[in-house]
Structure formats: C-alpha cells, structure tokens
Amino acid sequence: MTWRVSSCFVTLAVLFLWRVEEVAEACSCAPAHPQQMVCSADVVIRAKVVGAQEVDTGNILYGHSIKEIKYDIKQIKMFKGPNQEFDAIYTAITSSVCGVTLETDGTEYLITGELNAEGKLHISLCEFGMPWEDLSDTQKTSLIQRYEMGCECKIIPCSSIPCTISGPMDCLWTDWVVERTVTGEQAKHYACIKRSDDSCAWYRGAAPPKKDFLDTEDP
Known part of the structure; x- marks a missing residue:
C-alpha cells in the first residue's frame, strides 16, 4: 500500500511539473502595429x-x-x-x-x-x-518606404483610457480602445513617421480617416 501511494504521488508530481512546463512554454505575444513588425524584422x-x-x-x-x-x-x-x-x-x-x-x-x-x-x-x-x-492598399504601399521612415519612432499601444505618451517621438496607437481590435484604422491605414523637427506623428495613406484624433495628412 505504501509503495502504491508513493508511486501515485510521484506520478502526480511529474504530471504537475509537465503541466507547469507546458504553460510556461505557451505562446504569448504583445500586440504590435504592422509598422513595428516590419521595422523589427x-x-x-x-x-x-x-x-x-x-x-x-x-x-x-x-x-x-x-x-x-x-x-x-x-x-x-x-x-x-x-x-x-x-x-x-x-x-x-x-x-x-x-x-x-x-x-x-x-x-x-x-x-x-x-x-x-x-x-x-x-x-x-x-x-x-x-x-x-x-492587406490594405496603405499597408502594401507603406512597405516600400513609409514604414521605414518611422522606424526610429515609438508606437505606444493603448489598452485602456487614459492613455499617455512620454515624448515627441511617440505615436499613440488606439485601435483597441476605439474599435476593440488590433487591426483597426491605424493598423490598416496609418504609419507613424518621423518629421523634420525629429518628432513623430501619424500619417494616413489611401483611405480617409474615420476618427477625429487622426487628423494629419501625408505631406
């Protein structure tokens, strides 16, 4: 009887450790704007x-x-x-x-x-x-040059309000709080581009903006 109890305990312990290892290895990715994926690849x-x-x-x-x-x-x-x-x-x-x-x-x-x-x-x-x-038309055309123009910028995802940025080179990505998706207007139609004064801002491509806070057009 003692051997069987010990054997069961060891088996449960092995199963527990296997489960912990499985959970630890589960895939987890932070949301990223398409521009970020292109810049980091x-x-x-x-x-x-x-x-x-x-x-x-x-x-x-x-x-x-x-x-x-x-x-x-x-x-x-x-x-x-x-x-x-x-x-x-x-x-x-x-x-x-x-x-x-x-x-x-x-x-x-x-x-x-x-x-x-x-x-x-x-x-x-x-x-x-x-x-x-x-892919949207903007995403396709941005692959040539536009995304690269903003690789020095920092896209800050906003998951809940209030959202803040820490400096002029930050672009606030608000698709999640506005549309509850990470494939919204900013992901599909906007790029965060560095300007001549070294600050960064969202610029739209082919599609017109649908949100009031996206009011900057391509130069």
Missing part, C-alpha cells in the same frame, strides 16, 4: 506558399527529436533583407509554441521573419504572416 517578403513538411531541427529534448514545419515558398518580392532569394520558411510545429499555420494552395502572404545563425528564415505568431489580398 530581419526579412520582409511577399511569397507564395506551395508546400509543407515536418523536419527535424537537429535538437533533442528528453530523448526526442524536436521537429518544426518547413514551408516551401516561391518568393515574389523582397521588401527588406539580405540580397538573396528564399525558398523556404520555418516555424514551430504547434501554435502553443508560436508556430504559424499557412495555406499551401499557392496563397500569397506578406511574411516578416527572423534569420537564425544558419541563415534560415523563421516566422512565429509574434510576427506578420498575413495573406497579401487581406
């Missing part, structure tokens, strides 16, 4: 996804090989990155560790990602992996 490309397969990462955990998803792509255009063409992107195997699920039927995506030490392009849920046709 190593690579920004437009690409068509044409295939997927599980591959080994070369790492071992608890005696098991760690796998990831390799997406085969056809690069259409590079907006940011090294002078090379990528034919694959990699992501974690599940969303719980920030893995991204992409359609492999030839859907075109805007992809922002990071390069590892081996030069492999990785994408996670904390980055941009949106179908190209779902």
